Amino acid sequence: PKEQMRLIKLPLAYEPGLTDSCCYVVKTVIDPTMVSCAAPEPEVDEWSLQTISLPLHGLLERLEDLEKQHDGLLVIDSRVYSLASG
Secondary structure, eight states, rough: OGGEEEEEEEESSSTTTOOOOOEEEEEEOOOOOEEEOOOOOOOOGGGOOOOOOOOTTTTHHHHHHHHTTTOOOOOOOOOHHHHHHH
């Protein structure tokens, strides 16, 4: 529902120092038990992108474990890593 969403109205740099592109962040609450919140399926044209759900508690350690499990072939987005590192 719309009331569970909050737009952060401050534009955030998407690629600071490279381009002037910005993005906005929306915070929301997702109830994974609701049928309408079923896990999204990537589109065919997303090549090797993969969605992985991890809990926030211990996120950095889980990300590092995932990277090791994939022999360095898994690339973690810098913003996710930054969030996980605190």
